[in-house]
Amino acid sequence: MNVVTPFEGIGASVKRKEDLRFLSGRGQYTDDINRPGQTYAAILRSPHAHARIASIDTAAASAMPGVVAVFTGADMPDLGGIPCGWQIHNKDGSPMAEPMHPVLAVGKARFVGDAVAVVIGETRAQARDAAEAIAVEYEPLPAVATTEAALAPGAPLVHDGVAGNLCYDWHIGDRAVNEAAFTKAAKVVELELVNNRLVPNAMEPRAAIGDFDRTTDEYTLYTTSQNPHVIRLLMGAFVLHIPEHKLRVVAPDVGGGFGSKIFHYAEEAIVTWAAGKIGRPVKWTAERTESFITDAHGRDHVTKARLALDADGKFLALHVHTLANMGAYLSTFATSVPTYLYATLLAGVYTTPTVYAEVKAVFTNTVPVDAYRGAGRPEATFLLERLVDVAAAETGIDRLEIRRRNFIPNDAFPYQTPVALQYDSGDYTATLEQALKTADWAGFEARRAEAKARGRLRGIGISTYIEACGIAPSAVVGSLGARAGLYEVGTIRVHPTGSVTVLTGTHSHGQGHETTLAQLVTDRLGVPLAQVDIVHGDTAKIPFGMGTYGSRSLAVGGSAMVKAMDKIVAKARRIAAHLMEASVEDVEFDRGTFRVAGTDKTKSWGEIALTAYVPHNYPIEELEPGLDETAFYDPKNFTYPGGCHICEVEIEPETGITTVINFTAVDDVGRVINPMIVEGQVQGGVAQGIGQALLESCVYDGEGQLVSASFMDYQMPRANDLPPVSVATHTTLCTHNPLGVKGCGEVGAIGSPPAVINAVVDALKEYGVRHIEMPATAAKIWGIINASRPAMAAE
Amino acid sequence: MYDFEYHKPGSLADAVKLLSADPDARPISGGQTLLPALKHRLNKPTSVVDLSGIAELKGIKKEGNKLVIGALAKHFEVATSPEVKAAIPALAQMAGTIGDTQVRNRGTIGGSVANNDPAADYPSAVLGLNATIVTDKRRIAADDFFQGMFTTALEPGELLVAIEFPIPEKAGYAKMRNPASRYVMAGAFIAKTGGAVRVAINGAGPGVFRQTEMETALAANWSPDAVANIKQDADGLNSDIHGSAEYRAHLVTVMAKRAIAAAG
Ligand SMILES: Cc1cc2nc3c(=O)[nH]c(=O)nc-3n(C[C@H](O)[C@H](O)[C@H](O)COP(=O)(O)OP(=O)(O)OC[C@H]3O[C@@H](n4cnc5c(N)ncnc54)[C@H](O)[C@@H]3O)c2cc1C
Helix, strand or coil: CCCCCHHHCCCCCCCCCCHHHHHCCCCCEHHHCCCCCCEEEEEEECCCCCEEEEEEECHHHHCCCCEEEEEEHHHCCCCCCCCCCECCECCCCCECCCCCCCCCCCCEECCCCCEEEEEEECCHHHHHHHHHCCEEEEEECCCCCCHHHHHCCCCCCCCCCCHHHEEEEEEECCHHHHHHHHHCCCEEEEEEEEECCECCCCCCCCEEEEEEECCCCEEEEEECCCCHHHHHHHHHHHHHCCCHHHEEEECCECCCCCCCCCCCCHHHHHHHHHHHHHCCCEEEECCHHHHHHHCCEECCEEEEEEEEECCCCCEEEEEEEEEEEEECCCCCCHHHCCCCCCHHHCCCCECCCEEEEEEEEEECCCCCECCCCCCCHHHHHHHHHHHHHHHHHHHCCCHHHHHHHHECCHHHCCEECCCCCEECCCCHHHHHHHHHHHCCHHHHHHHHHHHHHCCCEEEEEEEEEECCECCCCHHHHHHCCECCCCCEEEEEEECCCCCEEEEECCCCCCCCHHHHHHHHHHHHHCCCHHHEEEECCECCCCCCCCCCCCCCHHHHHHHHHHHHHHHHHHHHHHHHHHHHCCCHHHEEEECCEEEECCCCCEEEHHHHHHHHHCCCCCCCCCCCCCCEEEEEECCCCCECCEEEEEEEEEEECCCCEEEEEEEEEEEECECCCCHHHHHHHHHHHHHHHHHHHHHCCCCECCCCCECCCCCCCCCCCCHHHCCCEEEEECCCCCCCCCCCECCCCCHHHHHHHHHHHHHHHHHCHHHCCCCCCCCCCHHHHHHHHHHHHHHHHHC | CCCCEEECCCCHHHHHHHHHHCCCEEEECCCCCHHHHHHCCCCCCCEEEEHHHCHHHCCEEEECCEEEEECCCEHHHHHHCHHHHHHCHHHHHHHCCCCCHHHHCCCEHHHHHHHCCCCCCHHHHHHHCCCEEEECCCEEEHHHHECCCCCECCCCCCCEEEEEEECCCEEEEEEEECCCCCCEEEEEEEEEECCEEEEEEECCCCCCEECHHHHHHHHHCCCHHHHHCCCCCCCCCCCECCECHHHHHHHHHHHHHHHHHHHC
């Protein structure tokens, strides 16, 4: 053993260790777990978007066959509300409105899908049958589904105590400076746009099992979560009042999250609490319809923006006004998404000297809205990259040229934006030029002409974007209202024979961490990949962790591992020095071999590991036995991946159908650990971005009913909706983490939607289209073409 | 799913007996429509009568100038049947575009036609080809069979046994799929049989219907140009989050042009 395996280290496209398990159906997901004596929970949900609950009669349900228990909100007087993890302050400094989010509705139901009662049954079917037998007397109230309706004077109140349905009215930037800059503008470009609401639709529906051991007073929750320690903290401390040492949270294999499985959901508290009440395990698994009406939705912004330019097309100032839909209750990170994850990105890759943004977050009678792949950054990018294209069209400056003129130059890093962030590195020109070449931008007009000859409208669109991820420095987010730290934890456990178990506080739910993180160990310690296992997702095994979101697992979690490996190597060198009778300073370590500098005296990794655990010849007075180290890593800054996406589309004017012909992504994700996994992450993100831009439409009607509540009406992107995606990277290293990595999980979903819409608008150029809202469906595009037909004919 | 009894009769007579004895019993063929409805608890039959073991409902054969397709013929069988491909290629092509591979290997023509989903494919072929529906009791002309959204001439307990398709000189089908469900947003099945032209439109309205203005135009001039300027009245067409009635009306003309082009 201890063979150096360079092809498995950093930069190697090794196959994913987890895929044998996933592809052969041997994954172990929450619903695959069954506990002895397990019961099943069925949740009765409000069919009304807004209703007073006059009474709930559970007598008939309780008498049904197989019913173990029926609970309503009235049975849970001691439970806390489901907490929000980020407190935003209003312009005047007062805290946001934070109404109680009861585990089961009390007094009022506030959205279609709000949990009203739960039946615990011997079987799933019996629980469901009984749930239907619960008689709830609702008094329906008028509902509001959109931010506009919720803010209208006299609108019905979602929460009686929240005036005007306003959660907060927040701003960032210096308004006076900003307004002054507009007075000097040669040109002001305005744009109003919507960032469409999305349903996350992870392949695996949410599920949870609560278990209680009365001999030890210990609770266990198995749940579909991206961050089990965070759930333990939120649910234990705030909702159920169970101390950490009596609460274990396990997030086993999880089939996709995209953000929707970050948050603490009522069902987790329900099954855990109910397991204690009835003394038996309780399982709940969402049906697909429940996923649509209870998984936190994404995006849902309505924005008005103004961009001031000088006579040369240099951006002078940006003013943004956004309404953000929070849904009926504040989900875990909901409040941070349209503020610190959005408005702080409004400088984009440009030198705009002043940015002012104000954001109103609004309660509505809809499913709570929270982070969804990209979270805030796609909203910022879509706004900016559409606005820049409109500015190009209205100033007559070429859309590449206007970007080049405004790019933050390479020598300006570290670059302080006017909206709090300091970018550490980037090369926007390089990613742009590489993408232009790959996409053959220069040859596009010939392709447009060729398409026209076939009766097709061809368009090309670009987006040059930046995002902030690798979240986040605890002190910074703490000063901005976060109620948690955002460091990460890694344990490197070297076993006596030299193999390694890594405990990480991040969580893999499709991203391939079991491979990527193992490659870090192989690269640093020289242990073959097969001898490195990554363990995640269990609070009983992992010291602590903040989980996976905001593309933080490698940048923050990987960095914690590096710190822990530093400790391992330092200790191992001391052991090696002892064995080789050399001084520690003279012992060099390089991927598995310890050497006394300048000699041929060496010790292998395995010998040192064994010595650490069999300390017969050991500096026992100075050094503890064992080789097992833990590190907490708190990042110094966010990381700033960026790049350029180019999309080419063809529209069939007769039907309005858009076909994405090809898509080019050149991203700077920092150092690339596994190029194959990066490519997969970017492709997946681009698929979701194309979905948002062209297909996915979450629609509520005026009564607050979710019209697109199934795959019959909600269009997920499918394989044949997607083009070949060319993925390449251009690396500038992150300057402040030990790996130089930035993150790749969200770039695809952040950079792509404006590239797609810019391409659609370009294709529709001859129809005078200035902007088209997402999703640009066939019906919508045909409507535009059809409406302008008489005008064109008249010309 | 609610509890129900399950029966699997071996003959048409037994199936009819079971169904006529219980007004709340429901036949099931491929289950691709009924099972999702049961799972969503939208349906509460006392018993489900599985038709899949009934030999009389099976088979595809050419009888003179007719193609007779048993109710249990799966979409996959129709799509790949040499008889169908030779006699009515447009029908085979249509069957090959219904749903996905799983659906085509379970779903049946009898189930689809009996169900008469306005967004389904087959009803337009049945109407466009002027087929005859054969039940356990009688023969029903296509024009009398489809009676609007999910409604047919079938009486409670009456079973669709086979469909007889006259073999056309020419036939073509084109559809635009609903972007989400991939059922039909607007489709046109157009056939010339014994010199007579029929244009059947599915997806666009609350039920499959004939576009007689197009039929007249095509009888005079069998070409896409003949229908290119015929505007379908949007009145009464479906309008939903996927498209307005005006859009669907427009698509009717586009699909009709394409169907004729496909028919050759
Ligand atoms: C994912 C998916 C996608 C689909 N996409 C399409 C599509 O693109 N186009 C399309 O046309 N369809 C589509 N379908 C529907 C599919 O074609 C169904 O198979 C078909 O509509 C019903 O046929 P079945 O044999 O499955 O009928 P079943 O579900 O078994 O029955 C349907 C109904 O007909 C009744 N019935 C069944 N057989 C008889 C009979 N012999 N006599 C009288 N009544 C009977 C049943 O009682 C029931 O009411 C899709 C289905 C799914 C699940």
